[in-house]
Amino acid sequence: MEQLLQHLVNGLVLGGTYALLGIGLTLIFGLMNVVNFAHGEFYTLGAYAAFAALALGGVDFVVAVLAAIGAGALLGALCERVLLRPLRAESIDTTMLVMIGVWIAMQNGELLVWGGVAKSIPHPFPTAPLVLGPVSIAPLRVFVLVLAAGLIAASYLLIHRTKLGRAMRATFQDRDTAALMGVRISRIHTATFAFGSALAAAAGALLGPVFLAYPSMGDLAALKAFCVVILGGLGNLPGATLGGLLLGIAEELGAGYVSSGYRDAVGFVIIILVLLLRPSGLFAREERIG
Amino acid sequence: MLNRWVPVVLVVLLAGALLTPAGFAQAPVKIGVIQPLSGPVAASGNYVRMGAEIARDWINARGGIGGRKVELVIEDNKSDPKEAASAAEKLIVRDRVPAIMGAWGSSMTLAAMPKLEEYGVPMVVETSSAASITKRGNPWIFRISPPSEMEALGLERYVAKLGVKRADFLAVNTDWGRGAVGAFGDMLKKKGAAVGAAEFMDQAATDMNAQITKIKATGGDTLFLTTAVEQITLVMKQAQEQRLGRKIITTGGSSSPTQLIKQAGAAAEGSYHILFFMPWFPEAMPDGKLAKAFVDEWNKRGHPFEGLTEGFRGHDGIATIAEAIKAARKDEPKAIRDALWKVSLMGVNGPIRFEKDGPAGKESGQSKPSIFVVQIKDGKVALPDFLAQK
Numbered sequence: 044m045e046q047l048l049q050h051l052v053n054g055l056v057l058g059g060t061y062a063l064l065g066i067g068l069t070l071i072f073g074l075m076n077v078v079n080f081a082h083g084e085f086y087t088l089g090a091y092a093a094f095a096a097l098a099l100g101g102v103d104f105v106v107a108v109l110a111a112i113g114a115g116a117l118l119g120a121l122c123e124r125v126l127l128r129p130l131r132a133e134s135i136d137t138t139m140l141v142m143i144g145v146w147i148a149m150q151n152g153e154l155l156v157w158g159g160v161a162k163s164i165p166h167p168f169p170t171a172p173l174v175l176g177p178v179s180i181a182p183l184r185v186f187v188l189v190l191a192a193g194l195i196a197a198s199y200l201l202i203h204r205t206k207l208g209r210a211m212r213a214t215f216q217d218r219d220t221a222a223l224m225g226v227r228i229s230r231i232h233t234a235t236f237a238f239g240s241a242l243a244a245a246a247g248a249l250l251g252p253v254f255l256a257y258p259s260m261g262d263l264a265a266l267k268a269f270c271v272v273i274l275g276g277l278g279n280l281p282g283a284t285l286g287g288l289l290l291g292i293a294e295e296l297g298a299g300y301v302s303s304g305y306r307d308a309v310g311f312v313i314i315i316l317v318l319l320l321r322p323s324g325l326f327a328r329e330e331r332i333g
Numbered sequence: 334m335l336n337r338w339v340p341v342v343l344v345v346l347l348a349g350a351l352l353t354p355a356g357f358a359q360a361p362v363k364i365g366v367i368q369p370l371s372g373p374v375a376a377s378g379n380y381v382r383m384g385a386e387i388a389r390d391w392i393n394a395r396g397g398i399g400g401r402k403v404e405l406v407i408e409d410n411k412s413d414p415k416e417a418a419s420a421a422e423k424l425i426v427r428d429r430v431p432a433i434m435g436a437w438g439s440s441m442t443l444a445a446m447p448k449l450e451e452y453g454v455p456m457v458v459e460t461s462s463a464a465s466i467t468k469r470g471n472p473w474i475f476r477i478s479p480p481s482e483m484e485a486l487g488l489e490r491y492v493a494k495l496g497v498k499r500a501d502f503l504a505v506n507t508d509w510g511r512g513a514v515g516a517f518g519d520m521l522k523k524k525g526a527a528v529g530a531a532e533f534m535d536q537a538a539t540d541m542n543a544q545i546t547k548i549k550a551t552g553g554d555t556l557f558l559t560t561a562v563e564q565i566t567l568v569m570k571q572a573q574e575q576r577l578g579r580k581i582i583t584t585g586g587s588s589s590p591t592q593l594i595k596q597a598g599a600a601a602e603g604s605y606h607i608l609f610f611m612p613w614f615p616e617a618m619p620d621g622k623l624a625k626a627f628v629d630e631w632n633k634r635g636h637p638f639e640g641l642t643e644g645f646r647g648h649d650g651i652a653t654i655a656e657a658i659k660a661a662r663k664d665e666p667k668a669i670r671d672a673l674w675k676v677s678l679m680g681v682n683g684p685i686r687f688e689k690d691g692p693a694g695k696e697s698g699q700s701k702p703s704i705f706v707v708q709i710k711d712g713k714v715a716l717p718d719f720l721a722q723k
Binding site for chain 1: 370371372373375376378379412506532533534535537538539540542543544546547549550563566567570573574575576595596598599600637
């Protein structure tokens with residue numbers, strides 16, 4: 044029982060980060076019809092931006108996270124403007140190949156700039172764990188979970204409560220009609236890509252100090268993000284959030300009670316089941332048009 | 334008309350023949366290197382490369398091999414067994430190297446091995462610990478790193494002093510990790526210690542909380558940890574977060590304690606590490622002078638100190654191959670292989686000499702390296718009490 048509680052807490056913390064990774068990807072996927080293979084690299088970018096700001100710039104931890112978010116948004120906007128906008132009329136395969144190119148270029152760029160040796164990102168939180176009965180958790184992890192929840196909530200509000208969000212949803216439902224109604228599609232696309240990339244960078248900046256920063260850290264993160272998107276359904280924000288938590292907890296329990304050697308397999312088994320039984324995602328609404 | 338040229342041609346040929354030993358623009362001797370220069374274990378691979386470059390420069394400064402310079406052809410296996418196999422093929426077929434050093438991880442080495450047999454090119458294995466590497470009957474393999482069994486044997490006499498009564502294992506899910514769990518488990522059982530959980534983690538995994546929670550429930554006193562420094566850092570931090578409270582002993586020699594002190598901080602305090610080089614106390618190595626010179630050269634090049642515990646492997650591997658080429662008197666794979674059986678040299682780790690291992694008639698070479706144990710005490714690397722008192 045004590046173990047189960049600790050496993051659930053671990054899974055929740057892990058799942059929160061998966062959710063944060065997943066929502067950025069699902070937005071870009073759903074709205075722009077772009078399979079963003081470089082999503083994991085924006086995650087890595089966030090971690091290194093935070094590292095540069097903290098270890099080299101000597102700024103505050105919160106400022107470093109903000110700097111990472113800014114860097115992610117900026118590079119995301121640039122990427123959309125330069126690479127994706129000229130290809131908007133092209134098929135999904137073309138943009139997918141372009142994003143694979145971006146992925147390879149960014150990862151090797153990181154290797155060139157930072158080298159292959161992992162960097163430890165400093166953080167201001169005490170390392171002694173918080174202890175609640177049988178469960179213990181590091182203060183940094185609590186902070187990450189809270190901030191991840193805040194970012195997910197902010198994304199939800201942005202999409203459902205603001206004018207930009209309404210324009211985004213309109214574009215998602217029917218691009219041509221939205222354009223006829225005066226929505227500037229190009230701007231929406233740039234904003235969406237920048238927003239999705241910023242969320243990935245935020246995840247990197249938050250998780251960098253929990254783990255370590257190294258050039259290939261984004262590969263595993265991107266894989267998990269794709270799992271979350273498939274679990275939750277394309278373009279489905281609450282779906283990605285729940286999918287992330289589900290994946291985190293399933294992996295944790297799989298490792299805890301089945302076999303730690305097959306930890307990642309647990310996640311993929313769930314995905315295969317979802318694709319077989321509910322191909323539009325666990326949390327997809329019926330009759331979705333888009 | 335033609336006759337007039339004959340003496341000229343003869344003179345030129347003669348002059349060429351005379352000038353040759355003095356380095357008449359001779360082709361360099363190529364040695365292939367396969368290491369993980371990117372991916373999850375990139376740090377270790379890059380350190381091995383730096384050590385190999387020091388060996389190359391030292392050999393060349395002493396005049397090379399028979400007047401020919403040594404050239405390293407370095408390939409990245411991206412921490413991936415598939416890439417290791419294609420790197421071996423590329424080095425052999427395209428670069429035509431007569432010998433290779435590689436490929437750090439056991440799974441990478443095992444993946445490259447069939448290529449060695451196919452083309453008949455020897456490889457000196459500088460890091461890998463899986464027993465199967467020298468047991469498979471691949472006569473092109475010469476290992477200077479200890480297999481896990483040898484490592485376990487090296488630790489055996491300290492088990493009581495370390496106070497290991499009930500041990501758990503957490504290891505990377507590769508040939509190396511699985512092999513180490515078996516080898517150390519057998520040794521501990523022989524010494525009367527109980528063996529609890531054996532948990533595994535993917536090489537790229539960053540969150541090991543599930544495994545730690547599970548291990549915490551076994552009530553043991555010691556955790557044997559087998560993986561590279563990146564994951565050791567993460568496990569130590571996460572073990573601290575969960576108040577695991579175990580004595581941690583790392584195996585495999587890739588723990589880089591100086592890097593752990595920097596990156597894991599207090600979480601690394603008290604941990605023990607099995608190593609094959611102690612750059613903190615070079616004078617305590619079998620050849621103190623060579624060890625000291627290597628540390629000095631490493632520092633002079635501005636390489637990070639924490640890389641030394643991996644870097645020496647690169648030096649010893651290249652020095653071994655160079656010695657064999659020198660003895661073979663030609664850079665031809667088969668001749669080098671035959672010469673490897675006869676080499677006897679002093680590496681940074683200690684004496685290197687190959688003995689037969691594996692099925693009769695197709696034996697691989699296995700050297701018997703020196704094995705050391707250090708402890709992180711008060712944020713510094715020290716000899717454990719039971720060794721320091723001697």
